[in-house]
Structures are given as structure tokens and as C-alpha cells.
Amino acid sequence: MDMSIYSQAMTPEPLLQVQDMSRYYGERVGCRAVTFQLWPGEILGIVGESGSGKSTLLRCLAALDQPTDGQIQFADDGQWLDVPALPEPKRRALMRRAWGIVHQNPRDGLRMGVSAGGNIGERLMDAGERNYGQIRRVARDWLARVEIDPDRIDDLPQHFSGGMQQRLQIARVLVSEPRLVFMDEPTGGLDVSVQAKLLDLLRALVRDMGIAAVIVTHDLAVARLLTDRLMVMKDGVVIEQGLTDQVLDDPQHAYTQLLTSAVLV
Amino acid sequence: MYVAVKGGEAAIDATHGLIAQERRGDPATPELQTRQIREQMKLAIARVMNEGSLYDEDLAALALKQSQGDSVEAAFLMRAYRTTLPRFGSSRPVDTGAMAIRRRISATFKDLPGGQVLGPTYDYTHRLFDFALEEGGAQAPLQMAQEPLAATMPRVPDILGDEGLLEAEEAPAGDPSPADITRDPAEFPADRDVRLQMLSRGDEGFLLGLAYSVQRGFGGNHPFAGEIRMGEVSVLYTPEELGFEIDIGDITLTECQMINQFKGSQEAPPQFTRGYGFAFGHSERKAMSMAIVDRALKGRDLGEGAEFPAQQEEFVLYHCDMIEASGFVEHLKLPHYVDFQGELELVRKIRQEQAERKQRVAAEQAP
Amino acid sequence: MTEAQTISGADPHYNYGYLDEQTKRMVRRALLKAVAIPGYQVPFGSREMPLARGWGTGGIQITAALVGPADCLKVIDQGADDTTNAVSIRNFFARVTGGRTTQKTAEATIIQTRHRIPEKPLRADQILVYQVPQPEPLRKLEPSEVETRNMHAWEEYGLMQVRLYEDIARFGHVATTYAYPVMVNERYIASPTPIPKFDNPKMDMMPALQLFGAGREKRVYAIPPFTRVRSLDFEDHPFTVQSWDKPCEICGSRLSYLDEVIVDDHGARIFVCSDTDYCEDRRADAASLGEGA
Numbered sequence: 021m022d023m024s025i026y027s028q029a030m031t032p033e034p035l036l037q038v039q040d041m042s043r044y045y046g047e048r049v050g051c052r053a054v055t056f057q058l059w060p061g062e063i064l065g066i067v068g069e070s071g072s073g074k075s076t077l078l079r080c081l082a083a084l085d086q087p088t089d090g091q092i093q094f095a096d097d098g099q100w101l102d103v104p105a106l107p108e109p110k111r112r113a114l115m116r117r118a119w120g121i122v123h124q125n126p127r128d129g130l131r132m133g134v135s136a137g138g139n140i141g142e143r144l145m146d147a148g149e150r151n152y153g154q155i156r157r158v159a160r161d162w163l164a165r166v167e168i169d170p171d172r173i174d175d176l177p178q179h180f181s182g183g184m185q186q187r188l189q190i191a192r193v194l195v196s197e198p199r200l201v202f203m204d205e206p207t208g209g210l211d212v213s214v215q216a217k218l219l220d221l222l223r224a225l226v227r228d229m230g231i232a233a234v235i236v237t238h239d240l241a242v243a244r245l246l247t248d249r250l251m252v253m254k255d256g257v258v259i260e261q262g263l264t265d266q267v268l269d270d271p272q273h274a275y276t277q278l279l280t281s282a283v284l285v
Numbered sequence: 286m287y288v289a290v291k292g293g294e295a296a297i298d299a300t301h302g303l304i305a306q307e308r309r310g311d312p313a314t315p316e317l318q319t320r321q322i323r324e325q326m327k328l329a330i331a332r333v334m335n336e337g338s339l340y341d342e343d344l345a346a347l348a349l350k351q352s353q354g355d356s357v358e359a360a361f362l363m364r365a366y367r368t369t370l371p372r373f374g375s376s377r378p379v380d381t382g383a384m385a386i387r388r389r390i391s392a393t394f395k396d397l398p399g400g401q402v403l404g405p406t407y408d409y410t411h412r413l414f415d416f417a418l419e420e421g422g423a424q425a426p427l428q429m430a431q432e433p434l435a436a437t438m439p440r441v442p443d444i445l446g447d448e449g450l451l452e453a454e455e456a457p458a459g460d461p462s463p464a465d466i467t468r469d470p471a472e473f474p475a476d477r478d479v480r481l482q483m484l485s486r487g488d489e490g491f492l493l494g495l496a497y498s499v500q501r502g503f504g505g506n507h508p509f510a511g512e513i514r515m516g517e518v519s520v521l522y523t524p525e526e527l528g529f530e531i532d533i534g535d536i537t538l539t540e541c542q543m544i545n546q547f548k549g550s551q552e553a554p555p556q557f558t559r560g561y562g563f564a565f566g567h568s569e570r571k572a573m574s575m576a577i578v579d580r581a582l583k584g585r586d587l588g589e590g591a592e593f594p595a596q597q598e599e600f601v602l603y604h605c606d607m608i609e610a611s612g613f614v615e616h617l618k619l620p621h622y623v624d625f626q627g628e629l630e631l632v633r634k635i636r637q638e639q640a641e642r643k644q645r646v647a648a649e650q651a652p
Numbered sequence: 653m654t655e656a657q658t659i660s661g662a663d664p665h666y667n668y669g670y671l672d673e674q675t676k677r678m679v680r681r682a683l684l685k686a687v688a689i690p691g692y693q694v695p696f697g698s699r700e701m702p703l704a705r706g707w708g709t710g711g712i713q714i715t716a717a718l719v720g721p722a723d724c725l726k727v728i729d730q731g732a733d734d735t736t737n738a739v740s741i742r743n744f745f746a747r748v749t750g751g752r753t754t755q756k757t758a759e760a761t762i763i764q765t766r767h768r769i770p771e772k773p774l775r776a777d778q779i780l781v782y783q784v785p786q787p788e789p790l791r792k793l794e795p796s797e798v799e800t801r802n803m804h805a806w807e808e809y810g811l812m813q814v815r816l817y818e819d820i821a822r823f824g825h826v827a828t829t830y831a832y833p834v835m836v837n838e839r840y841i842a843s844p845t846p847i848p849k850f851d852n853p854k855m856d857m858m859p860a861l862q863l864f865g866a867g868r869e870k871r872v873y874a875i876p877p878f879t880r881v882r883s884l885d886f887e888d889h890p891f892t893v894q895s896w897d898k899p900c901e902i903c904g905s906r907l908s909y910l911d912e913v914i915v916d917d918h919g920a921r922i923f924v925c926s927d928t929d930y931c932e933d934r935r936a937d938a939a940s941l942g943e944g945a
Contacts, residue, residue: 108802108806109805109806112806112808131814134814134818135818135821135822137817137821138814138817138818138821141814141817142810142811142814143810145810145813145814145817146808146810150813150886150887151886151887151888152817152820152886152887152888152889153888155817173821174821174822293734293735293736293739294734294739294743296736297736297739297740361700361704364700365700365701365702367700368671368675368699368700368701369666369667369670369672371672467697467699468697469695469697470695470696470697470698470870470871471870472695473796473797473798474798599795599796599797599798603797608700608704608705609705609706609868611704611705612704612705612706612707612709612868613705613706613785613868614706615704615706616704616705616706616707616785619707619729619736619737619766620729620730620735620736620737621730621767621846622730622911622912623730623731623767623768623830623847623848623909623911623926624767624829624830624831624846624848626848626910626911626912627829627830627848627849627850627894628829628830629912630829630894631825631827631829634825635823635824635825638824
């Protein structure tokens, strides 16, 4: 029997394990030799300028892209899953059940032609929920949690503001109570005041639900507010990592010093 | 009491009689002969053969006569007939490089081996009615040229290909037999052999519109007409009983190769890419349109994206077959009253419920 | 009305049943696969037929592959034997088989139908052949064939349930009255073809073999006898069928699907059975009872 997807059973420790992971495009480096672990309930930030490789890294972690080298393993039910080797049906099942992805542009993560309630209810229906009333209850509940008026449950997302669409996307992702959420610039493209509210909401939700998250951002303020640990990337390589406060307040690498000094954080 | 109307069968029989009458028209006018159509409406014949997927000029002429000139109806007759024909085997792929050229032009070179052979074309006519055609009459004799045309002329794309500037047309690994869409259903994503087969029997108008959209910016880049050639090729076939190859006849073909610029990707160097068009008879518009759409559909393999309709394989290939399209569009004429009944009932019910709800709300709000 | 008719002599210019024997085998092989996987759409090398695509070529190819000298064929459209397309198809088969045709459901061994299931329950020795315009129940939600194939393979049907949810949220009802999607054998979602949802319950555990042919889309699928067929719904919004206030004007039935007929210039309407054979049987029974009394 082929057990290559599973390695030794592990003790309840890291949720995600990345070892020497690289992604090359021909000769161009997307990201190189990335190594880290993520624990349940922990929020990891990946910061860098555009072109640093952070989005490439996120895509590989979220199984949206295949790494050229290295390992990515996810702890599922007491066993390690080899993420890049997952057959497509299993990958999709993982996406629906245990993982979530919050896209920078909410339009990429929502069904624009489906009502707010339908968007939130979809994961429930995928999982087999067959009670209409129950779906409505859960949807209204979640709309309230993301501070959208529950009476808008039947409205189409096209008629929502950008901030509301993003909050709806978050509800849609979190309704299935995933254990690991990937976010790519979750506040990008929003007004500053709207961003602040959204960040507060995200922080509260993620803490309440004990979700582990990997958040890619170019905005150090977002990193400061949301993340526990931080990885700084430049030219495809992780040049510094550590506790967020330490990295931002006492940067060791010259580039990190440059980043932090350029911004009022 | 209501009595259900019967007699559908008799009504249907009457329709057959009526179209026969329509087809004949005024009995005082001489009846159209199929050989007149075959000889004097060659371009219509070509279209019917292409979209009917069958090379037979006499049958195509009959099809046009039977369908009163409706080319979709005529192509339908050809296709249905084709279903009944036994399949003996496959010929050798025709060698268009050895074509007996009657027309051959290239827009990419001013002059080339064999020359620009204009041949029979409407391209340089002025679109003015020639009223003399109403009466007909003898044609002025043609003057022969000083020298004969070259026996064969190399294909322009082959010349460019030698330099490595033009992508090679290569068979897939292992050179497998091509698919046969008339035997097996096409599967998607479709390989090039399937795409070319479907395009070759696709409707000229649909492909022309798509090609036009590509040129106007809905996907694709600027195509150049590398070469268009028309003439006769031999069909060579090895019957099992004989064990050697024989020439079973000539067919008229039109071939078009479009040349497109390609800036290269991370994996491939810049070179020219090609689109291929192929049609029975003299069918330039069809061959050119097909070549442009063929190239647009390569976009997926070249990493060019598929934002526009001409680049979207399922959109193009599913909808270019006029036999299928006309069948499905025209099937709307079939009775749908049972399903319509369900829709009527639903709309009535919802309207009623909404009206009742309004009344209830109004009643509650009344002082 | 005539009962079973025997027309002597099939047209000698064509093979029996029009299709050549190799093609029939190809169709039958596809059908066997379909029966082995209830509700799964099997691609097949659909041929062009003398009737237009969209007018029943899939059903015709299935019937042509199955029909033999011992068979008796009934063809209906909208439940009636004498609607134009039913007449046309029945005549086609009469011509290329010289075989028996009938308008009586009970006498038929093969029933080819467009958009209705006969009211009279079918038997285990009968085959119901459906004409299918669009075999893919997910097509309106997802235009790409590549995608829908994946959705079926991975049982990703959440989107279909979302659509039902949307209908109820917007209209209070599922706004689908025909071609109402069904779950076959608790594995594949299939289209029952544009039969009114009124007919869906008949598909569940039907003793007859149900075969579905889509000529233009080049797919066949099947529901073997005594297979579970469930119309999609929610627990608290269960699937319901249509009903009418009035009975059939001709035979008095309160159980059958009724067509609305406008009888005068002022829009007065009456309702009559869509299944003409069923209606006539009831009328004949009522008449004979009357005579006996």
C-alpha cells in the first residue's frame, strides 16, 4: 500500500511544516529554500515588497501551485499529508473542509451572482447540509458576526461596498471552521478607515476560533496588528524571521531595517 | 364538448407536397438540372461539401436542388447520407505541396518561386452587376500565357520554416493515428487534430465572424497571409485486395497558412507561429477564417490566455457546427406546451402569493 | 384509432433500423456502460441522422440500436402520439424496419418519448427511451464541459444545491418546473430531460429500463430498473408536484398531467390530459361501463 502521502504519526504539535521549499520558473527564482513551522492558532505574516516572492510562496503553501523542490506537510487527523502530492479530489476536499483562502480581491472569492446567504451557505451545502432553515440561521448569524446587517442576506454581493464584500468573503470562508486560513493582502484596495475595522474583525475572529493563518502583506501595520510571527522576504528568500514585535522593533537584517524605517509603524 | 384535434399525419404529408411545389416554382420555367448547379454554382457546391463533410460534387448539386439553395439544409443531407456510407479505410494524407496550382498568392513576400498566380478570383472585380448575364451567351475565349505554370510550387511556410523562424508543425510524440470525430465524440480539452477536424466542417459565417473579432482585438495578434493556394491534388489509397497504392482521383482543395507574430515566453524563443486552414473546392474565405481561428485556439498551449470568445475552445468548437446549431435552434419550433404549462402555473402562483402578501401587509398597516 | 399496425417491408435501400450493425454495436456498448453506472453520462460516437439535431437523434439512435422484428414501438411527444415530431419519428422507424408500431402504451416494448413519461405504469419488459436536449444538469451553472465532468467525478454538487437555495430565497419556491434535477442511485445528479416535475416520481424504482439519448451532445445515460431516483430538495422545503383545480375535460381524470387549451377568442380555457392514450383508455372504460349498466 502506498503510504507516501502519510509519514510517521506525529504528536499534537505543528499544523504545517515546510522544509526547503523552492519554486523556480525556468531560471527565475520565485522563492527559494523556505523553511518554517506553523502551530495551531498561530498567525504567521509574510512581508516583503512586490516581487519578493511572498505571493508565490503563499500559492505553493495553499496548494494552488506546485513547488519545484522541498516539502510541505499538513497535519490532518493525527497524520502528515504531503500537500503537493495530494490527488486532486483530496486537495479539493481539504480546501472545502480544513482550509480557507481569503483573496485580496473579494470578487475572486465570492460568487457575485449568488446572494450573500447563498455565498455563506455554500460550504455548508457542500458538506451535506439539507435544512434550508438551518442554513438561513447560520448565514444570518455569520453576517452579524462580520458586521453586515443580517437583513441583507438575500442581496447580491455586487451591491455591497468593497469592505462589505471582503467581510462577506471572510464569512464564507470561516463558516466551515477551517483550521488553516491563507490570506493574500486581505485589506488591500480598501480605504484606511475600512481597513482598520476589518483588521480588528479579523483579529477577533481568528483568536475566537483558534484558527492558524498565513497572511501575506506588504503593509507592516497590518503585520503588526494581526500576526504573531513574521517572515521577511526579499528576492525570493526569507532574510529574517521571528516574533513580530521583535522583528519590527529590533530588525537585524539591513533590508528589514530599511523596511521598518521607511514606514511609521 | 371539446374534441382533441387529430390528423397530424395527414397535415405532415401535405407539407411534403407543398415544398415540392415550392421547389419547382413556375412550371413554365425550365427545371433546374443538377449538372447545371454542379458546373455553374461551384462555390456553393464547395460550401456544401465542406459543411457536409463529404467530397462529392454531384451529390452536393442534388442537395442544393433538393433544398432550394439552402446551404445548411443541403449540408444536412450530405451528413445524413455520409452516415450510411461504408468505410473502406484511409487514404494517404494528401500532399498539398504537390498541388496542381490554379491559384496561389502570398501576402508576406512580393515575389516567390512560382510567382504570384492570381487565378480565378473575384478579388479584382468591381462589384457591379453584369446585366449581360441575364441573357447569357458565349464567353470570349481566354488567351494562353507564354509559359506554363511551374509544375509544383513550394509552400511559403516551408521556406520560412527552414530558417527556424516559423514554428514547426510536428506530430505528437509517437505519431499516433489522428482522432476521427465522425466515429468518436470529441473530448475536451481537445487536441489539435480534433480542433482542425471540427473547424474544417464548421460554418463559414460563424468562423468568419470569429476571425474578424480576432483581427479587431478580441484576442490574438496580427495575422499575415503566408500563402493561399487552390488547385487539384491526387488522392492515393491502398486497397487491401491489391496491396499497392493507386490514384483514385483528383479533388480540388484550398489551403491557407496564416503567419502570426509570437514574442516568446519563458520557455520558448520568439518565432512566428502559424494557423492552418483547409477546405474542399475553392473556398478561400473559409480557409482563411479557419486558419485565424486555429491560431487563436493555440493560445492555450502558448500560454496566451483565453479571455475572448475566439480563444475559447469549447465556445468555438461546440458552436461552429451548423448542423447541430440549426437543429437545436430550430427545435424550438417543436411543441413545448407541456413544459410551458409548468412555467405558466409557477408564474401565476408566485404573482398570486405576492399579491396576497401585499394585501396582508396593507391590511396590517391600515389604521 | 388504430391499434398495433403492421407495415410490410422495410425500405431495402437502408440497413434494418438505418444504422449499420457496427454503429449499433457501438451504441449498445455505450448503453451497457451507462446501465453499469446509473446516471453517469457516457460519451458515444453519435451519427448524423435524417432528422435534425435537437429533434430526437439521440433517442432515435438508441431505438435504432435496440429495435428488432419482435418489437412494437410507440413514439410520443408531449405525451401525444400524433404530435408532428412523434408522427415523423414513428414513420421513420416504420420505413426502416417495416416493424410494428402502436399508440397503446400497454402494447409497446419500446417507447420513445419527448418530454413526458406515460401515465400508465410501465412494466419490466418495456424500455423507455428519452430524447435529451441537454444531458448535463449542471450546464446552466457551469458552461464548461471540462469543469462539469470534474464536478461529477468528484461529487461536487454543492453549487446545484445553492441554486435551489437561491430560488427559495427569491421566490419562496424552487423555480424549476421541468427538467428538475434528480439524484440517481445516490451518486450522480442527472437531468430527467424536460419532463414536467410532475413526472419525476415515476422514475423512482420504475420496473422498466430507462435510457437517455442526447444525439447532438453525444452522450447516453441510463437508469436501470428499480433504481432509486430522488428529486433534489431541502428537508424543510420538500419536492412537490403540480396539481390542477379541475379534472380533465374529456375523461375526468384528477391524477394525470393536464394541458391547458384555449377554446375561444375571449381566452376561456379548459384542461385535458397530455397523455392521449391514457385519456382514451379512460374514456373507453367509462363508455363500456355505461353500456354495461
